[in-house]
Amino acid sequence: MRLFNFGIVFSAYRNFSTKGFSKPFFVPYGKYKSKDKTTSTTTKTERRLKIQWTEEQKSVLSSVSQGNSVFITGAAGTGKTKLVGEIVKLLNKLHTPSKVFVTASTGVAAILIKGQTLHSFAGIRYHTDDPKILYDSIMSRKGAYWRWRKVKALVIDEIGMVDARLFDNLERVARKLRGVDETWGGIQLVVVGDFCQLPPIPDDDSVVKYAFEADCWNESFDFMIELTKILRQSDPRFIELLQRIRMGESNPEDLSFLKSYCSKKKSDLSAVQLFPRKKNVTKVNEERLKSLQKSVVVYRAVDSGAKDRMRQLNQGIAPDEVSICVGARVMLVKNMHIQEGLVNGATGTVVELVKSVNVNDVCPDNLLPIVKFDSGKVLKIKPEEWHVMDGDKIVATRKQIPLILAWALSIHKCQGMTLDKACINLSRAFGCGMVYTSLSRIRSADGLHLSGFKASKILADPKVSEFYRNFALQRNNKDQDNTRTKSTENSSSSSSITCTSEKAGTTVKERHFSLYEYLAKRSLL
């Protein structure tokens, strides 16, 4: 039976699946109290400060508390992710925590909001274009089936990397599995992200289709807002420069400003190094590992299965060799324990290599790393499995330690992070949004060391620029509508108006409200 068209496009996960979560082996925290200061993403002071929500952020919280489905966009550093934390608290109160699911399109983004990946929530184990296989696969995962059945509120962060086909297909899954013929089967949806950052990864040669191009996009939301107050940076000049780059633009002053950060002097070794390509990331990580001059343990992947399919194992996230020593910066590449934030993308430092019994041949001398994660959690890491699937049949398997080195990261991996300092090498930058995504990570240009920068690397997708231009246009139109509405409030209390805005700067899905209904809704904000 052909149910509907699926076009799941996430090549990073393509043909790979992971089975279950391993039981965590937590190590007492007290033993590893020393604080690693090298790549902390939030400061102590920031953690102590009580956040004062901006008016824009408050309007979102107000709308969510009324049960609305919302889309929150805005430039990098406008506090979208921070707001998600507060939104989740509200949703938990509205629906009870067991009915609220917090997801993001990437593992790293999921950590930042203490959630899981959208794929893991939805029960998508591998890429397939066959709708029947995908639907059956979701249905066959008891956990996923019940998640879809019980979810009352679903948060999706980093929507910029979600393909339109995936968005449409999940909406259909929601409606079908829940047996409710309403958009998203009646789920309260909170979708967050900036389309000017990294785009979805296209499947083969297919054209990138952003989530805002999905058929169900407009019907999915009651309230849409673009946050405009930049909170990550405070220097107006740097903020303005970033805003131009976000739209693929720059002026001569911007270019000479950025070039002044391209110095030849040796970069700060405590700063995270960001590269567009994995190859450069690997080289730097290997050099840093060598420089520790400690005895290195090499974990070699153990592959099995059909020879012609084993090749695909190398395209996955688990490398065939992982070299580690005490002091190495590492990142988890598999969800280990979602509630504890120990999911794909969590970073930490290896604090010890301990002898263990009965671990397989991935581990030389049965030595397993103990990692102190930046969250403070300490975990002994055991080998995990990754599978290449054919339909729902496993055709090849890789066993490997679920860690990679993390002194250097790819720009894809750092999306969503706030960094005090970064050495950004853009010589191999490609595609839209890459310069913007990387530069906008840092709080201040003082923390920037740039190399390989050229004006031609500043690229924005015209489709995205148009989306935001229309967004701004609607906002301006609504400003005018609101002014007009005010002047006619007393003269026509029963007339019907087309309302695409609840308040200046926001847009709701096209609906006809009676003026009474419209004003009643506004007064709640």
Ligand SMILES: Nc1ncnc2c1ncn2[C@@H]1O[C@H](COP(=O)(O)OP(=O)(O)OP(=O)(O)O)[C@@H](O)[C@H]1O
């Ligand atoms: N209301 C606020 N007051 C002060 N600081 C805030 C506020 N909201 C967020 N921040 C801080 O601003 C910085 C950027 O916030 P956040 O990471 O949430 O932005 P973002 O919009 O999600 O960015 P990106 O799109 O790059 O992921 C963080 O350091 C965060 O703690």
